Amino acid sequence: MPLQNGHSRLCLSLRVSGRDCQDADGNAESKIPEIAKDHADRLLSDTTPPNQKRISRIGCPSFYSRRLCIRNRQNSRWGFTIARLIYAPGRTRDCTWNCEVKMCEVKMKAFRIWICTFAVLLSACSANGADSKRKIIIDQDAAGPAGSDQQAILLLVQSPQTEVLGITVVTGDAWLTEEVAHTLRTLELIGRTDIPVVPGAEYPLVRTKEETERWEQQYGAVVWLGAWTPRGYHAPRDLGAMPEGMPTTKPANEDAAHFLVRMVRKYPHEVTIYEGGPMTNLALAITIDPEFASLAKELVFMGASLNPQTDDPEFVNAPRHEFNLWFDPEAAHIVLRAPWKTIVCTPVDISLKTRMSMDLINKVKAGTTPVARYIGTYARLYGTYNYLWDELASAAWLDPSLITKKETRYMDVNLDRGAGYGETLTWSDSDKPKRDVQPVEIQVDLDTERFYKMFVNLLTAETPKR
Ligand SMILES: [Ca+2]
Numbered sequence: 001m002p003l004q005n006g007h008s009r010l011c012l013s014l015r016v017s018g019r020d021c022q023d024a025d026g027n028a029e030s031k032i033p034e035i036a037k038d039h040a041d042r043l044l045s046d047t048t049p050p051n052q053k054r055i056s057r058i059g060c061p062s063f064y065s066r067r068l069c070i071r072n073r074q075n076s077r078w079g080f081t082i083a084r085l086i087y088a089p090g091r092t093r094d095c096t097w098n099c100e101v102k103m104c105e106v107k108m109k110a111f112r113i114w115i116c117t118f119a120v121l122l123s124a125c126s127a128n129g130a131d132s133k134r135k136i137i138i139d140q141d142a143a144g145p146a147g148s149d150q151q152a153i154l155l156l157v158q159s160p161q162t163e164v165l166g167i168t169v170v171t172g173d174a175w176l177t178e179e180v181a182h183t184l185r186t187l188e189l190i191g192r193t194d195i196p197v198v199p200g201a202e203y204p205l206v207r208t209k210e211e212t213e214r215w216e217q218q219y220g221a222v223v224w225l226g227a228w229t230p231r232g233y234h235a236p237r238d239l240g241a242m243p244e245g246m247p248t249t250k251p252a253n254e255d256a257a258h259f260l261v262r263m264v265r266k267y268p269h270e271v272t273i274y275e276g277g278p279m280t281n282l283a284l285a286i287t288i289d290p291e292f293a294s295l296a297k298e299l300v301f302m303g304a305s306l307n308p309q310t311d312d313p314e315f316v317n318a319p320r321h322e323f324n325l326w327f328d329p330e331a332a333h334i335v336l337r338a339p340w341k342t343i344v345c346t347p348v349d350i351s352l353k354t355r356m357s358m359d360l361i362n363k364v365k366a367g368t369t370p371v372a373r374y375i376g377t378y379a380r381l382y383g384t385y386n387y388l389w390d391e392l393a394s395a396a397w398l399d400p401s402l403i404t405k406k407e408t409r410y411m412d413v414n415l416d417r418g419a420g421y422g423e424t425l426t427w428s429d430s431d432k433p434k435r436d437v438q439p440v441e442i443q444v445d446l447d448t449e450r451f452y453k454m455f456v457n458l459l460t461a462e463t464p465k466r
Helices: 032-047 110-126 147-158 176-190 209-219 256-266 280-288 323-327 329-336 358-365 370-378 389-398 448-460
Strands: 007-017 064-071 077-087 097-107 134-140 162-169 197-199 272-275 298-302 343-346 403-413 424-427 439-446
Touching: 134 147, 134 256, 147 162, 147 176, 147 370, 147 389, 147 448, 162 176, 162 256, 176 197, 176 370, 197 256, 256 280, 272 389, 280 329, 298 389, 323 329, 329 403, 343 389, 358 370, 358 448, 370 448, 389 439, 389 448
Parallel strands: 007 077, 134 162, 134 272, 162 197, 272 298, 298 343, 343 439
Antiparallel strands: 007 064, 077 097, 403 424, 403 439
């Protein structure tokens, strides 16, 4: 958190939320204010520039809030920094702290900055839980029960950081109708039926199953075809197996695209769009409302494949092939060209570095909460381990420090109807095309052990109430 030189006084306000924390026995953690205080003190001491001193502190009862005022007499420029620490869920020893920093630098007289300071503190003191949570819509090809799609949803729902505005569903790994049913049932089992499940696109914008079969005859078989995979194929409106039971709740009476548009217009620049499946719903939202992307806070998605180091047959001869982008290339093209403020990508390359092993499943299975029982009952390994595809995109959004290396590239999808149809295209600054392409923050490497700990902690924790 850089503080600017030349400030005559800097005010730094920290807010630490300790709700929904548990100790090792699952009880509410009573020491959170102390832990929060320690972290606040550490952050403040880490960021206090030289030649400045702490002159005041303010605490608030509902959370730990501190203000640090530091004085520097060099000139009349003012800097104002607000930092908010959010307590991650799970057991105390495994706590991770996220720091959101907003910084603005203004030239103004002393009384104005003090008014600004007190306004922010007042706002912080009066904020309730929902106000301080990070708003997110989960767009997902939500096959189930358990599996990467549902587990990624659960990580986001289980975090006390989040306010999940809704789960919009799209055909991909399975058909829309069965995905909606699995998602409704998941939410019933964990007691979160307040989260709307919103049906979206049943088919990609352009690609069809029949055309894809002809493409395969010419260019070779595709390993994973999602809902169209021959083994276990069934008609679009059939449910398939529902071992977790049939839902009794109903999906929202609105389509995903309009829901997405309505939410970003209701909360402009506040809503993160999480994409764990093909981008059909997002493309439709952009088509309906060209301001959709710019009104969202950011796009976070699992998808794309660059240069995966693997002998996995899905990628060994087709390193640029990735299911989510491939299944609806035209949608991905529309979405990746839209004017998002930020795009964050969890590609195949980094997901292949993760392992959902039996050991990990057993750790979740040892939990006693409804979520732990659900995962423990329905999680299955395909071989000796699964990759944690979408789960990593969820976890890295909750705690970006899980990502230890990232890079920026420009990204699009190959729309030529030949052998490369649907494959990932990327460029660097030096060779990107003249046409509009957006920079994408691509995750390259991660702290796997911390990721696994977070995975277990969230999926064994009590589900946060609405
Ligand atoms: Ca998915």
